Each structure stands twice: as C-alpha cells, then as structure tokens.
Amino acid sequence: MAIEGIPKEMTAVQVVEFHKPYKIHKVPTPNSLKEHEILLKTVVASLCHTDSMVTDGKFPTALPCTASHEGTGVVKAVGSKVTNFKVGDRVMSGLPKNPCGTCYNCSGPNDWHQYCENIEGHIGVFVDGAFAEYHVVDSRNSCKIPDGVSSTAAAPLACAGCTIYRALIVSEVKKGEWVAIVGAGGGLGHLGIQFAQAKGINVVAIDARDEALELCKKAGAEHILDAREGKDKLVKYVQDLTDGLGVHASINVSEHETAATTACAVTRMHGIMVQVAQPDKVCIDFKELIFRDIRVKGTLIAGQEYSQQMLEDVAKYNIKVETNLFYGLEEVPKMVDLAHSGKMKGKAVCVVDEEALENENAKA
Structure with missing residues (x-):
C-alpha cells in the first residue's frame, strides 16, 4: 500500500558502521506499508542501553539501520488489515515487527508473540527504528496511549517500561x-x-x-x-x-x-x-x-496485552518517568554522551516533533 501526503525525505539517526558514532542525515521516508503496519509521525523517541549494544555489533543488524526502539507518534497511515488504529491516534511503538503468526510462540498466549523466531525484526535493532521523523511499526504489537500519559513518558515505556x-x-x-x-x-x-x-x-x-x-x-x-x-x-x-x-x-x-x-x-x-x-x-x-x-x-519485553495494561496503570497510578529531555534529532549525540557519562538519572529522551508535543500538552 503506497502512502500519500508525506515528504519524500526525512531526517534519521542511523547506525551506518559498527563501533562508530551515529550518522544524522536525510533518508527516504517510508512510502509503503504491509498489511498490519502503521506509519507514525514520530513525536518522541528515547535512548536505551540496547541501542549501544546495536552500535557495538552485538546483534547481526543489517546496516544502515535507524536507531531507537522506544518511540511514540501519531498515526498517519494504516495497512490494509489494521483495525485497532486510525489516523490521528497517539501510539506507543511496538518493538516486534511482522511476526510470522504461525510458529510455536505466535500460536501461544499473547505474551509469547514477541518471542517469534521468524519475525522480520525489532525496530531499532534489526529494522529501522524511531530516531527519525517518521517510523513504521506493527499494529499487533503497538499500543494506544491513554489520556493522561504524555508522549514523553510513553516513549521510554515502549521498552524499559514493558x-x-x-x-x-x-x-x-x-x-x-x-x-x-x-x-x-x-x-x-x-x-x-x-x-x-x-x-x-x-x-x-x-x-x-x-x-x-x-x-x-x-x-x-x-x-x-x-x-x-x-x-x-x-x-x-x-x-x-x-x-x-x-x-x-x-x-x-x-x-x-x-x-x-x-x-x-x-x-x-x-x-x-x-x-x-x-x-x-x-x-x-x-x-x-x-x-x-x-x-x-x-524475560524480554511484554506482549501487547501486558503493554497496554502497563500504560493504563501508568495513568491510573500516576507513575512518573524520569526523563532528560533533548530537542531535535541533531541532539542525539549529546544524549549518548550523557548516557555514557554514568551521571544520568532516568532516561534520555529526544523530542522529535516539538510542535506536536506542544499541541498535545495544550490539550492536557
């Protein structure tokens, strides 16, 4: 399915060579979706320890790969079989992307699905992630962000929280x-x-x-x-x-x-x-x-059912996410420096779309 109404290029932060700093440059914007995928205009993306494992070559990641597996965004387009999201929804990105749907794990409880061994990949680890102006996620693993939970709080929850x-x-x-x-x-x-x-x-x-x-x-x-x-x-x-x-x-x-x-x-x-x-x-x-x-x-990350339950608990119990905010993808190297300094408290978080976040905060 082709996507209309989006720019042809976007800024992305990518691993282009192991053991080297990220490269921040223009790449093609995703222009098609598989049947269960959704396109998000990224609002916030955060840094996780696993990101350093990717840059260190701990995984067989195909390069180049857009970094960050902790993202939030607003739905801009949905695949042909997506029924649980619509354009305009606020979403916490699911990490697993395109599981096979038929293996032992996919046939088991919902909380086993993230362990699919035939999966296309996890965003930011094996396939492109959230350090970009747009990113693609799987609707079967992503979650709606409840009212009362900000995009800045929800992004770190996508991995750390789950x-x-x-x-x-x-x-x-x-x-x-x-x-x-x-x-x-x-x-x-x-x-x-x-x-x-x-x-x-x-x-x-x-x-x-x-x-x-x-x-x-x-x-x-x-x-x-x-x-x-x-x-x-x-x-x-x-x-x-x-x-x-x-x-x-x-x-x-x-x-x-x-x-x-x-x-x-x-x-x-x-x-x-x-x-x-x-x-x-x-x-x-x-x-x-x-x-x-x-x-x-x-244990790894949670499946969609527990992840959505987690978000509801965040809203219900007013769980606070300690964040260190940076504005703009060009600030990602500073986030990495802070994370490696040993002085960071909580999570390093990048506001990718400041206008969208301001609009969100105005409605809160």
Missing part, C-alpha cells in the same frame, strides 16, 4: 510480599519501584551509584541499599526486613558481574530471581543458586 512490568509479572510476587530490584536506580529500575508499590508489593531497592540511589528515593522507595557495602551486609539488611528469610523474588536489571549473585543472595530459599539485564554471560555463585534452590527466569 520490560520491567513483565519482569514483575514473571516474578510471581503478590500484594504484601517482597521484591528486590538490583539496579533499581536506572531507567528500568525506577519504574519497577513504582509499578511494584502501586500493586502493594514491598520493594528493596539496590544500586551502587550516588545518582542511582537518589533516583530510588525520588521514585518512592522506602528501603534503599547501597551495593558498595558488600553482599554480606546487603543480605543481612534484607533478612532483617523479611523475618530472616529474604525477599520472595528479585529482579536483576544490572549488568555488573556480581549483580546476578547479589540478586540470588537476597532472595529467600526456593524463591525466584528474574534476569533482565543482558551481559555477555550471566554469572551466579553456585552456593547462592544451587544450595538455596533459587529458580532463575529470563
């Missing part, structure tokens, strides 16, 4: 129980603190940077532990809070080499550790894993 939200579900922690988040003062962690507490879950926030510990406090965490004090002290603090047992489950969003072991150590025997971070190897001391009968679960 990921930590699903991690909480996978952890099986119930209202009134305890969860520890290792790496709680980052983009995912500060959202996890709020999601958990909104569900009545007690949170232990663990991190090792001053800026991160400050963000844990800002996110509302009551129990904040500094990982620099060492594993033994952390375990004692957590056991003192939990009748000597430890938390019911832990979620690890830190890539530090000791983080997975720490997460298991603060978890009670027979509990669950959910691994979200993606270091090259996940290393756990055998005593913390085997002697204590800890179950380890891996």
Whole structure:
C-alpha cells in the first residue's frame, strides 16, 4: 500500500558502521506499508542501553539501520488489515515487527508473540527504528496511549517500561510480599519501584551509584541499599526486613558481574530471581543458586496485552518517568554522551516533533 501526503525525505539517526558514532542525515521516508503496519509521525523517541549494544555489533543488524526502539507518534497511515488504529491516534511503538503468526510462540498466549523466531525484526535493532521523523511499526504489537500519559513518558515505556512490568509479572510476587530490584536506580529500575508499590508489593531497592540511589528515593522507595557495602551486609539488611528469610523474588536489571549473585543472595530459599539485564554471560555463585534452590527466569519485553495494561496503570497510578529531555534529532549525540557519562538519572529522551508535543500538552 503506497502512502500519500508525506515528504519524500526525512531526517534519521542511523547506525551506518559498527563501533562508530551515529550518522544524522536525510533518508527516504517510508512510502509503503504491509498489511498490519502503521506509519507514525514520530513525536518522541528515547535512548536505551540496547541501542549501544546495536552500535557495538552485538546483534547481526543489517546496516544502515535507524536507531531507537522506544518511540511514540501519531498515526498517519494504516495497512490494509489494521483495525485497532486510525489516523490521528497517539501510539506507543511496538518493538516486534511482522511476526510470522504461525510458529510455536505466535500460536501461544499473547505474551509469547514477541518471542517469534521468524519475525522480520525489532525496530531499532534489526529494522529501522524511531530516531527519525517518521517510523513504521506493527499494529499487533503497538499500543494506544491513554489520556493522561504524555508522549514523553510513553516513549521510554515502549521498552524499559514493558520490560520491567513483565519482569514483575514473571516474578510471581503478590500484594504484601517482597521484591528486590538490583539496579533499581536506572531507567528500568525506577519504574519497577513504582509499578511494584502501586500493586502493594514491598520493594528493596539496590544500586551502587550516588545518582542511582537518589533516583530510588525520588521514585518512592522506602528501603534503599547501597551495593558498595558488600553482599554480606546487603543480605543481612534484607533478612532483617523479611523475618530472616529474604525477599520472595528479585529482579536483576544490572549488568555488573556480581549483580546476578547479589540478586540470588537476597532472595529467600526456593524463591525466584528474574534476569533482565543482558551481559555477555550471566554469572551466579553456585552456593547462592544451587544450595538455596533459587529458580532463575529470563524475560524480554511484554506482549501487547501486558503493554497496554502497563500504560493504563501508568495513568491510573500516576507513575512518573524520569526523563532528560533533548530537542531535535541533531541532539542525539549529546544524549549518548550523557548516557555514557554514568551521571544520568532516568532516561534520555529526544523530542522529535516539538510542535506536536506542544499541541498535545495544550490539550492536557
């Protein structure tokens, strides 16, 4: 399906060579859609740790590839089989694009569909993403942004929010129980603190940077532990809070080499550790894993059903996304510098269409 009424060229931020800075230049605007796709005029796009993994060549990404898998936009055109979106809708971009629809994962529950092994790709990782004036997403994985949730808040939720939200579900922690988040003062962690507490879950926030510990406090965490004090002290603090047992489950969003072991150590025997971070190897001391009968679960992003539920919870519970705003795609290199400085609190977010955002804010 050809698209009319859009410019022939647009500005995009692309990976054109691994281990090199992004290239900001003009590229052709998408001019056709497959049956389940929608074209978004990008309003906001944000930076995620996975973006650096793409530039480092961690994935077999075909280059050039437009960066960012955390986007929001306004629908400008829809494919022939799209029924859940219309022109003018505000949308949080879905990462998975064009799953096969017939494999084991696609035939399973909605929350398995993002694991399709025959998928065309995830935006910003294998196919073009949201650091552009327009981007194409799959209607079966994208979500409508509720009233009361801004595009600047929704963009980081497309990956960071969906990921930590699903991690909480996978952890099986119930209202009134305890969860520890290792790496709680980052983009995912500060959202996890709020999601958990909104569900009545007690949170232990663990991190090792001053800026991160400050963000844990800002996110509302009551129990904040500094990982620099060492594993033994952390375990004692957590056991003192939990009748000597430890938390019911832990979620690890830190890539530090000791983080997975720490997460298991603060978890009670027979509990669950959910691994979200993606270091090259996940290393756990055998005593913390085997002697204590800890179950380890891996998790990726959420499917459409949980992602939409997450957005509704953001609106319902007034979840706050800590953002560092930059205006214009030409500012993306500065976003990268901040992210790599170790001083960033929350998420680096690029306002691509300032006029659209101003109009949105005026209506709020």
